[in-house]
Amino acid sequence: MLLFRTPQGLPSTVEPQADRATSSFPGQPLQQRRRPSVEPDPYQAPACEPEGRAAVGKEPEELTDVLIVGGGITGLSCALFLRHHGVRAVLVERHASTSIHPRAWGWYPRTLEAFRSAGAEEAVLEAAAGYAGHRRQATVESLRGKELKAVMLPEPGDLSSLTPSRQISLGQDRMEPLVREAADRAGADLRFGTELVSFDRPEGPGGPVVATLKDRATDEVRQLRARWLVAADGARSPVREALGIGRTGRGTLQHQVSILFRADLEGPLDGRRFSICQIENEELSGAVLGHDDTLGRGTLILQYHPEEGATPDDFTTEESVRLVRSAIGDPTADVEIIGVLPWELAALSAERFRDGSAFLIGDSAHVIPPIGGYGANTGVHDAHNLAWKLAAVLRGEAGEGLLDTYDAERRPVAEATIAQAQLRLMVRSGRATEEQRKATVEVLAVMLGHSYPSVAPEAGLPQFREPEKLSGEPGTRAPHVPVLLRGGGEGGEDRNGSVLDVYGSSFVLLIGSDGTDWRAAAAEASERTGVRLVTAGFGTELEDLSERGWYERYAVTADGAVLVRPDGFVAWRSSGAPERAQDRAQAVAQALATAVVRAG
Numbered sequence: 001m002l003l004f005r006t007p008q009g010l011p012s013t014v015e016p017q018a019d020r021a022t023s024s025f026p027g028q029p030l031q032q033r034r035r036p037s038v039e040p041d042p043y044q045a046p047a048c049e050p051e052g053r054a055a056v057g058k059e060p061e062e063l064t065d066v067l068i069v070g071g072g073i074t075g076l077s078c079a080l081f082l083r084h085h086g087v088r089a090v091l092v093e094r095h096a097s098t099s100i101h102p103r104a105w106g107w108y109p110r111t112l113e114a115f116r117s118a119g120a121e122e123a124v125l126e127a128a129a130g131y132a133g134h135r136r137q138a139t140v141e142s143l144r145g146k147e148l149k150a151v152m153l154p155e156p157g158d159l160s161s162l163t164p165s166r167q168i169s170l171g172q173d174r175m176e177p178l179v180r181e182a183a184d185r186a187g188a189d190l191r192f193g194t195e196l197v198s199f200d201r202p203e204g205p206g207g208p209v210v211a212t213l214k215d216r217a218t219d220e221v222r223q224l225r226a227r228w229l230v231a232a233d234g235a236r237s238p239v240r241e242a243l244g245i246g247r248t249g250r251g252t253l254q255h256q257v258s259i260l261f262r263a264d265l266e267g268p269l270d271g272r273r274f275s276i277c278q279i280e281n282e283e284l285s286g287a288v289l290g291h292d293d294t295l296g297r298g299t300l301i302l303q304y305h306p307e308e309g310a311t312p313d314d315f316t317t318e319e320s321v322r323l324v325r326s327a328i329g330d331p332t333a334d335v336e337i338i339g340v341l342p343w344e345l346a347a348l349s350a351e352r353f354r355d356g357s358a359f360l361i362g363d364s365a366h367v368i369p370p371i372g373g374y375g376a377n378t379g380v381h382d383a384h385n386l387a388w389k390l391a392a393v394l395r396g397e398a399g400e401g402l403l404d405t406y407d408a409e410r411r412p413v414a415e416a417t418i419a420q421a422q423l424r425l426m427v428r429s430g431r432a433t434e435e436q437r438k439a440t441v442e443v444l445a446v447m448l449g450h451s452y453p454s455v456a457p458e459a460g461l462p463q464f465r466e467p468e469k470l471s472g473e474p475g476t477r478a479p480h481v482p483v484l485l486r487g488g489g490e491g492g493e494d495r496n497g498s499v500l501d502v503y504g505s506s507f508v509l510l511i512g513s514d515g516t517d518w519r520a521a522a523a524e525a526s527e528r529t530g531v532r533l534v535t536a537g538f539g540t541e542l543e544d545l546s547e548r549g550w551y552e553r554y555a556v557t558a559d560g561a562v563l564v565r566p567d568g569f570v571a572w573r574s575s576g577a578p579e580r581a582q583d584r585a586q587a588v589a590q591a592l593a594t595a596v597v598r599a600g
Contacts, residue, residue: 060210060225064090064189065394067211067226069196069239072099073172074362074379075232076179076190077114081383083186084118085391085505085566090224091188092213094195098180101260101341102171102289102299104376108447110477111377112165113568114384117504120182121165127178128168139278142329143288144268148280162448162467163480164498169275172376193217199229199242205356206400228390229358232379235346237364243355249348249418253369253425256343257312259300259320262336266296268328283326297338300327304342312342345369347422349415353407359386366414369421371428372443378417381450382410388566397531398596405597409452416463420446442466451476452569472554472573478503478564479553484543499542499550503568506532507592512551513539514558517577521584528585529592563591571595 066082068075071093082089107124115121135153140146156167184190197212209229214221231239240247277288279300286302300323304310315323320337328335348367353360362379386406392398423440426432432440441464449467453460455475470476481499489495502508511518519535526533536542544550554562556575563572572591578584 060223062090062222062224064088064224064226066090066228066230066390067092067196067209067224068230068232070232070234070362070364071095071176071180071190071192072232072234072362073104073176073179073376074383075230076176076183077380078230078232078361078383078387079188079190080118080120080179080183080186081114081387082390083183083188085387087387087391087394089188090226091183091190092194092196093190093192094216096193096216098176098192099173100339101258102173103258103341104175104373105169105171106373106377107168107170107175108373108377108444109159109163109165109167110448111380112168113163113500114380115179115182116165116500117384117568118182118186120179123178123182124170124175125166125168127174128170136272136274137276137278138272138274139280141281142268142279142327143265143277144329145281147272150274153275159444161480162444164482164500191215196239197221199239201357205358207357209357227357227394230386231358231360231364232362232383233364235344235348235363235367237360239358240350240360240364243358245355245360246351247348248351249346249367250422251348252344252346254345255304255306255310256345257302257304257315258341258343259302259315259324260297260338260341261300261320261324262297262338263324263328263333264296265298265328268330268333279327281326284323286323286327288327300324312340315340315342347418349411349418353382353411353414354403359403359406361386365410366418368414368418369425371421371424372446374417374421374446377447378414381413384567385410392531392566392596395532397529399598401597405454408454412453412463413450417446417450420464448477455569455571471552472556472562472570474570474572476570478562478568478570481550481553482545483538483550484545486541486543496545499536500568502534502536502542503564504566506534506566507571507595508564509533509535509588510550510554510562510564511535511537512556512558512560513537515561515577517559517581517584518561518588520581521588524585525588525592528589529596529598531592531596533588533592561588563588563595565595 065088068078068089068091071091075091079089079091112121112124115124136150137153138150139148180190193216195214195216197214199209199211201207201209209226211224211226212221213224231237233239279286279288284302286300289299289301317337320340321335324335325331325333346367347369350360350365353365361382365382366378368375368378389402389406393400393402420441423436426436427440445464445466449465449470451461451463451465452475459473459475461473461475470479472479483497483499484494485497485501486494488497509518509522515537522533522535538544538550551557556562556573559577560575562570565571574587578587
């Protein structure tokens with residue numbers, strides 16, 4: 001979260017767009033090649049012919065399951081989650097490495113839960129433990145000058161009853177390499193310094209993708225054939241443009257620039273610490289984020305006004321040094337400019353997140369006003385939702401219709417999250433009506449209590465709910481229950497953990513201590529549907545360590561059962577067990593078939 005100056009002059013915490021602000025492509029628009037047709041092709045992008053294109057009709061040199069375009073936090077997370085599910089993934093990113101800018105730096109527990117399921121949480125927590133963050137916000141004339149006011153942000157509450165994970169602060173420049181390493185270790189093919197030149201779907205919009213890729217270091221051009229294409233290429237997404245997918249929303253609200261610099265901040269601060277420092281003097285109005293004390297780096301955030309003729313080109317190295325010195329309060333300070341990143345504070349959602357064999361995730365799908373720090377987290381959640389579905393279809397467990405649920409589930413969440421961010425902007429600016437204040441929900445309800453009403457339309461689920469009120473309803477995140485995982489340690493020993501640790505790789509049927517009859521039903525249902533299903537029982541594989549009890553958390557009886565999806569969302573629930581074995585098997589089989597969008 002960074003700070004910007006609202007038109008009313010009130011400080012607001014924000015996070016710049018989490019994915020690459022510049023796309024994975026060079027300056028020219030991306031072209032999706034026209035396929036022969038007597039009908040006008042709605043998927044053709046208005047673009048020139050890129051140089052170096054592989055010959056039309058040439059057999060692709062490589063094959064993969066999923067091609068991911070964009071190596072920011074969302075694309076890397078998608079690669080990690082796909083490999084966790086055994087899906088081959090190739091990621092291409094135009095830049096040679098991950099982002100040098102901190103961009104997003106607040107990560108919510110649901111995001112950490114997703115990384116936990118793929119074995120990446122521990123490394124993230126270790127990195128965050130060394131983060132020298134502070135909860136003090138100040139307004140000053142300069143870092144060396146007079147302090148005008150200061151406030152202490154509240155400490156995150158105790159969330160241990162809601163999640164095994166934590167809310168952390170860590171710059172995206174620190175987070176991306178960790179996720180990249182985890183994805184690489186999992187076997188993802190990560191190609192930084194490689195750009196997507198063009199792509200084609202010769203068998204139609206739902207068919208495989210043939211992509212032309214170019215190594216920017218060698219100019220080597222290759223063709224790759226993928227069953228699916230995932231666009232994680234940022235807010236200006238050339239892939240989205242090539243697909244002809246429009247966007248709705250308020251659009252660009254402000255133009256910002258982040259100046260990443262290295263300078264001695266210890267001297268000017270004289271022992272003071274802060275997370276964000278608003279600068280107000282005659283030369284500038286902006287904010288300094290001291291995100292990494294150990295490296296002596298900081299970020300100066302400024303708003304600029306194109307309507308007054310300002311452009312990102314105005315922020316030359318010389319001008320950036322001058323601005324940073326003004327913020328520090330020392331006209332002779334030794335300042336090194338590491339990078340300048342222009343970005344837009346915007347509110348936009350793609351009209352659809354799926355187009356046949358192509359999918360949008362992260363900023364390519366939605367640009368969320370950064371107050372609250374929702375953007376990067378929402379992008380990771382997109383990837384987590386999509387990955388298991390692609391894997392299920394690839395294995396033949398699910399029908400193609402399962403992929404439609406990605407749009408049906410994630411787009412309403414994104415649009416509602418955009419609305420919540422805009423409400424928070426109104427509240428912070430002092431312009432919110434009483435009705436708007438009442439419509440603003442808590443941050444954790446957005447990030448930990450979002451639901452998928454389309455899973456159970458008849459239930460009338462709200463889009464967001466306080467996470468402590470979740471009780472295992474289909475379409476909601478499966479509640480955390482502390483448990484003893486019998487044989488869950490690396491050496492087969494028992495270990496303490498969460499019931500969430502059982503989810504993540506396949507469907508799980510969670511059963512009570514009196515629900516042993518569900519085991520045979522689960523085996524039969526799995527055989528009938530061809531869907532992998534793991535049974536986890538309290539009193540056998542799991543020992544309940546909670547005060548409330550898992551029965552209360554999931555609203556079932558001792559012989560009840562709950563079907564949980566690989567992404568940790570509840571697909572179906574039975575408060576008790578039907579008496580007849582065939583009824584139990586039929587109930588589970590029907591629930592599985594519904595969850596993977598196949599005939600029961």
